[in-house]
Amino acid sequence: PFVIVCNHQASLDLLGMVEVIPERCVPIAKRELLYLGTVGWAGWLSGIIFIDRHRRDAAIEVISHTASAMRRENVR
Secondary structure (H helix, E strand, C coil): CCCCCCCCCCCCHHHHHHHHCCCCCCCEEEHHHHHCCHHHHHHHHCCCEEECCCCHHHHHHHHHHHHHHHHHHCCC
């Protein structure tokens, strides 16, 4: 297992990240991106896990649930 951190600066950076991210990877993004029109829809449809950074308890719960699912399904 490993963690890839992408600090993209523009919407076009997403296209480059798609080429770098390995298969069977679980992407996580800040919840604010969910509300960016087509970017949010595309992220939601592609299975990105959105974390609400303003609600610490909810964020920890989502990350814990995701980690359990990752172990169970053997994904990165």
